[in-house]
Amino acid sequence: MPVVVHPAALWEVHDDPRDFHAALDLQIRRHGENSYRLHRAIVVAGGLTDRTTLAAWRRGLKVPQTPASLKVLDIIEHRYQLEAGYLRSRLQRRRALSGLVPPEVQYAESRRLAWHLPDDFDERSAEEREEILAWVRSTILSGGTAYHRYHSTVSKHRFALRFDGSGPSELAAPAQLRTEMDALLRFKSATLTDIGYQRSGVWGAETAAQREEHLALLFGALAALPEDEVSGLGVPREDLTFALLVLPSVWDWYVKWRERRRGFFTGWESEMLLLGAAFSRSQTGWLRQSPWLAERLRPIPGIVAQEDIDRICEDWDGTCERVHRHALARSKEIERVARVHRDPFEPILPILEAASPVGEYRKITEEILRRMPEERR
Structure with a gap:
């Protein structure tokens, strides 16, 4: 029996x-x-x-996820003379999530890559495929900004000290x-300060944890060796003390x-200097009220000599x-040149740069409406 190219629809x-699933089943039955x-x-x-596979699609047991299966949808739409994208637009994920990238790519990465590859990726030359994969990995998956790339690199080299005993x-x-850290946290977090101390403001649990992390x-950084990846100052661990501040x-x-590590100043450095200024503030600064810390200072070449101590x-x-005045002045200087390292508009730049941003947002609302469950089901 010959195959009819375009079977006639039996009803409107x-x-x-x-x-x-329901749309595919309807069109198959509608065309007899x-x-x-x-x-x-x-x-x-x-x-x-x-x-x-077709039967599973009709019953809702499976959905097309490969380039070959999406091509089948195009064939069905052409056969039944449906508008282009009639079936694909009803998929929750209209991109091929498998079968596009080379088999040596890990499964988790392949799923992330698939969202950003063209539908004809597997039909392109090997050179084009390599170029596309490299661009997606460097620009999208690894972060497109200089700060993202910086953070991706430096995060591989851990150097922050651990005060809770965890980690290496x-x-x-x-x-x-x-x-000393315990004394600072007690001073800033306790309900009542130790006798003889004054403070301005109290740290909650989250603020205390954040300050501890920053310190x-x-x-x-002070303890890291100058010759390793961190390029620290090389202060011996036993000589570390809050008196250095x-x-x-x-x-x-x-x-x-x-x-030097990031390539520019940010507001983070300015805030750290303000923290140092608060520690050394007259009457309420913890450092200002802790002269006993001076006994723990040791000479550090290029930083402090015995005469200074x-x-x-x-x-x-x-x-x-x-140091209080110095920190305040430095904070203002850095604040003047600080850069925002994360563009808050970066995630929606494709929309903002489109010819009609409102039209692009309209597509989002239309997609939401398409995916809303039907009341009758």
Whole structure:
């Protein structure tokens, strides 16, 4: 029996189903066919599928997910003289999620890649496929901005100290530094301060955890060796102390170190300097009220000499005042040149750059309406 190219529709449809399975089943019955006849016509037209797959599509057990199966939908639409995209538009995911990328690509990555590959990817030359994959990986999956690429690289080299005992032993904060951190957190978080101390403001649990994390990064950078990937200052672990934060040279080294790693200053450095200024503030700063920390200072080449330490011990209050003013001034300088490293509009740039952004958003609302479940089902 010869295959009819375009079987005639037996009735008109005024209310098309919104989901793929019901729409496919309706069109097959509407054109007087079954899965066997349709499969035969698909094979003649060059499509690759089998009858059981068609039956599973009709019953809602499976959906097309490969380039070959999506091509079958195009054949069915042409056969039944439906508008282009009639069936594909009813799929929740209209892109091929498998069968596009080379088999050596891991499954998890292949699913992410599939969303950004052209439908004819597998029909292109090997050079074009490699170029497309490289672009998607570097621009979309790895982040398109300089900061994303920076963060992806530096996140591989952990250096922040751990105050909670977790993580590798080489990153554990020394006991002396942990004691000082506990004293700071108690000062800023306790319901009542220790006798003789004054404070301005109290840290909640989340703020305390955030401050601890930021200070862990600072001390980790100070302790990291200059010759490794982090390019730290190389302060011996046993010499790490919060007393180092009364030295303007330490703050300058840290913010410049962060600027070298990233390539520019951000508001983060400005906020850290303000934190240092708060620590050294008159009357309410924790450092200002903790002169006993001066005894823990040790000479560090290029940062602090023994003569400097002697002067600090003799005039702790004056030292704190100097670093307080220095931190405030540096914060203003950095704030003036700080850059926003994450563009908040980046995720929707394709829409904003379109000829009609409102029209693009209209597509979103139309897709929502298409995917809404029918009340009768």
